[in-house]
Amino acid sequence: MPDWRMAWQTTDDLAAFDAAALDFLRAQPTQNTILLSIPSVLRERGLQAFGDSGPRFGWYEDANGAVSAAFLQTPPHPLLVSDLPDEAAARSLVEVLRTSGRPLPGINGPQPVAEALASAWCAETGAVAREGAKHRLYLLGELTWPSPLPAGAARIATSDDLDLLLAWFVDFAEEVGDPVINAQRAVVDRLDYGGLTLWEVDGAPVSMAGITRLLEGDGIRVGPVYTPKALRGRGYAAAATAAVCESAFERGAREVSLFTDLANPTSNALYQRLGFRPLGDRVVFRFEG
Incomplete structure (x- = not known):
């Protein structure tokens, strides 16, 4: 049975994302380098730095407010996601994205996470996932x-x-x-x-x-x-x-x-x-x- 104390929070407000997720992200600055560098540019250049549509942000937290995952998307680019704590976080993220009504062009994440999210998204929506480039983080x-x-x-x-x-x-x-x-x-x-x-x-x-x-x-x-x-x-x-x-x-x-x-x-x-x-x-x- 799902633990409803664990939930994704979403926002279009960069300051709210920083307040909630920044400590989680900077605790592992290399593993989360993209999720740290994109907001850095947005703060400097404005929310349309990567496209005409505004970005969206999200983080996964428990009842005590402890954050264990995060995502952001700057349309028209794929959604960027951190490591996820468990399968429940992946399933609930797909549901949040599906019910948001916003288009999802793709997923960019650690390989096991991206594969799980892409599979779940396609099962829910009937979309077809095309694998792009694979990158190694050093x-x-x-x-x-x-x-x-x-x-x-x-x-x-x-x-x-x-x-x-x-x-x-x-x-x-x-x-x-x-x-x-x-x-x-x-x-x-x-x-x-x-x-x-x-x-x-x-x-x-x-x-x-x-x-x-x-x-x-x-x-x-x-x-x-x-x-x-x-x-x-x-x-x-x-x-x-x-x-x-x-x-x-x-x-x-x-x-x-x-x-x-x-x-x-x-x-x-x-x-x-x-x-x-x-x-x-x-x-x-x-x-x-």
């Missing part, structure tokens, strides 16, 4: 710079690099199959806090690596990392990544993380050589019908 231990270090040096990108960065952001998004809705807004946001680093050789940029702001819980996530195809295989991405990791610690990060595409063995091997260790996998399901 946490940096001791940073190991590439050796030998490639030619060149790192520098923080500035507004003078805007055109190049816009082109690289679009190229990166097309490669990974995740189009940027507003590339200029994404790049300008990073430039505002010095969140993009270029590796240069003889004054010419050859690779790019980004980091988030310092998030609640003192975590920073690396990404995107991009090198044009013609310049790959020379160690530039590894050097740029090492540079932004060092910068992240200088900014006060307690944990530095990143996601890789599991379909790309080269990048997974590269980051492990730099000192990253795997924590778990996430998967995206998109719904049709």
Whole structure:
């Protein structure tokens, strides 16, 4: 029999979400890095930072107000969800989402959670779930710079690099199959806090690596990392990544993380050589019908 003391609370109010769920999220800043970074952008750029429709938020709590799970969605993107405490939380979340009357384009979460939610959603609604990219979450231990270090040096990108960065952001998004809705807004946001680093050789940029702001819980996530195809295989991405990791610690990060595409063995091997260790996998399901 369900325990009705455990329940999902939902809101469109970011401040209410922060008040209820922030302590839960920042207790594990790496595992919850996306659920911490998206609200960080919303606070800075407004609730329409990721699309024209307002976001929605939710958290799972017991009768004493203890929170053990959270979600958020910024339409038109899939719902982002944390780990869930049990099957009852998954079943009740599907019911909350189904009865909300809002469209649900997909689920993005830890692999077992996303699979369970997608299966339950399809059983309830008749939708078909299409599995998208799988990503592995890594946490940096001791940073190991590439050796030998490639030619060149790192520098923080500035507004003078805007055109190049816009082109690289679009190229990166097309490669990974995740189009940027507003590339200029994404790049300008990073430039505002010095969140993009270029590796240069003889004054010419050859690779790019980004980091988030310092998030609640003192975590920073690396990404995107991009090198044009013609310049790959020379160690530039590894050097740029090492540079932004060092910068992240200088900014006060307690944990530095990143996601890789599991379909790309080269990048997974590269980051492990730099000192990253795997924590778990996430998967995206998109719904049709």
